Amino acid sequence: MMKSDRFETIVLPHLDAAYNLARWLVHDPHQAEDIVQEACVRAFRFLDQLRGNHARPWLLGIVRNACIDHLRERRAEQFLPDMDEDYVDTGQYGVEAHTPESLLLQKCSTTQVDTAIAALPAAYREVIVLREIEEMSYELIAEVAGVPIGTVMSRLSRARGMLRAALLPLVREN
Amino acid sequence: MDRQYDSDISELIATRASRHAAPAALRNAVRRATAAPAHPPSRVTAWLGLEWLRLSAAFAVGVLVALLVPATWHAVPDATIANELVDSHVRSLQLAHLSDVVSTDHHTVKPWFAGKLDYSPPVHDLAPQGFPLAGGRLDVLHGRTIAALVYKRRQHVINVFVVPRGADTPPADTRLSRNGFHVQSWSDGSNSFWAVSDLNAEELGQFVTLQQQQGD
Numbered sequence: 001m002m003k004s005d006r007f008e009t010i011v012l013p014h015l016d017a018a019y020n021l022a023r024w025l026v027h028d029p030h031q032a033e034d035i036v037q038e039a040c041v042r043a044f045r046f047l048d049q050l051r052g053n054h055a056r057p058w059l060l061g062i063v064r065n066a067c068i069d070h071l072r073e074r075r076a077e078q079f080l081p082d083m084d085e086d087y088v089d090t091g092q093y094g095v096e097a098h099t100p101e102s103l104l105l106q107k108c109s110t111t112q113v114d115t116a117i118a119a120l121p122a123a124y125r126e127v128i129v130l131r132e133i134e135e136m137s138y139e140l141i142a143e144v145a146g147v148p149i150g151t152v153m154s155r156l157s158r159a160r161g162m163l164r165a166a167l168l169p170l171v172r173e174n
Numbered sequence: 175m176d177r178q179y180d181s182d183i184s185e186l187i188a189t190r191a192s193r194h195a196a197p198a199a200l201r202n203a204v205r206r207a208t209a210a211p212a213h214p215p216s217r218v219t220a221w222l223g224l225e226w227l228r229l230s231a232a233f234a235v236g237v238l239v240a241l242l243v244p245a246t247w248h249a250v251p252d253a254t255i256a257n258e259l260v261d262s263h264v265r266s267l268q269l270a271h272l273s274d275v276v277s278t279d280h281h282t283v284k285p286w287f288a289g290k291l292d293y294s295p296p297v298h299d300l301a302p303q304g305f306p307l308a309g310g311r312l313d314v315l316h317g318r319t320i321a322a323l324v325y326k327r328r329q330h331v332i333n334v335f336v337v338p339r340g341a342d343t344p345p346a347d348t349r350l351s352r353n354g355f356h357v358q359s360w361s362d363g364s365n366s367f368w369a370v371s372d373l374n375a376e377e378l379g380q381f382v383t384l385q386q387q388q389g390d
Contacts, residue, residue, distance in 0.1 A: 003317075007208045015204065019196035033200045037207070041265070044208040045314045104186050113190040132187035160183045167186075 024129045025067035039063045057143040080123040107171040116166040124159035252348045256357040263370040273309030295321035295336035298388040332371040
């Protein structure tokens with residue numbers, strides 16, 4: 001199979017996921033587009049090094065690293081706020097947040113949900129997008145983000161807690 | 175870890191959060207960039223023995239007809255390599271991915287390549303002469319992974335691509351410019367070197383002379 005055919009068949013199907021991740025990480029649509037295009041060119045050049053059927057985490061990993069580089073270069077935001085990695089889940093969000101399950105689902109709009117996700121630190125946006133929107137496994141997320149699975153799980157837990165804390169007051173206002 | 179009370183958050187995001195689909199323009203741009211290459215294979219491809227037989231006839235005709243000059247056989251492939259390496263140089267600046275290993279110490283940069291390449295690129299410290307080493311990375315030329323060394327001259331970046339030579343490979347000896355970038359190549363017994371930079375040709379020439387004086 002020609003290299004370009006192989007790329008089309010195994011890598012290009014993940015373009016939407018790649019762009020979605022870049023949009024959520026860098027926010028700006030044009031920057032996201034540029035980053036994904038460059039990442040795809042890079043992926044194409046290194047296509048021979050792709051083993052097995054790991055094209056999805058492989059491509060997303062390249063995109064993700066380019067996005068983090070971009071954020072760091074712009075000093076736009078801290079990837080992971082200081083101290084956050086030491087966070088111990090005390091259930092401070094969860095317990096208080098034991099709302100009737102349907103309340104958030106009934107009341108939250110797309111705009112509210114999007115705004116709350118966008119306000120998360122990049123390290124948390126990343127795991128939320130990969131897990132909840134792209135529905136990837138912890139193992140694959142760990143591969144994309146280059147961190148242990150345990151870190152993925154604790155970041156996810158923290159991120160969900162932060163989203164709940166951000167969204168609940170909006171729901172209760174109504 | 176998916177505790178019970180998190181399931182509503184998960185469902186909320188899954189059903190409510192925006193999923194941004196790739197714009198058609200992006201998809202098309204990626205397809206264009208990864209389409210089968212239209213240009214003829216360079217000498218590097220020949221070393222690898224890939225596609226050479228299949229395309230060499232078309233290539234020879236292309237050289238004779240398109241250029242209409244009795245160009246020396248090596249000059250055209252060198253220009254092709256130069257074009258590709260200028261592209262690599264530009265991409266290395268755009269991608270925010272200039273270096274995989276960032277170090278001004280050649281004792282750090284040289285070992286970094288061990289295990290990643292089947293050859294060992296010579297790495298020199300030219301800081302005293304005003305060309306400090308900035309790092310290195312892996313690059314690809316015609317499907318072969320090669321070393322790219324990054325040097326600086328003031329604010330200018332110099333990429334040095336190190337390509338191992340086959341037994342029958344003529345030494346590279348090229349000076350040309352493409353789109354405002356200067357390319358100079360030279361060889362030693364084991365490798366061809368391609369220096370690419372927007373630095374002026376004179377200073378790039380000094381850099382090349384210094385490199386040649388270092389030996390391995």
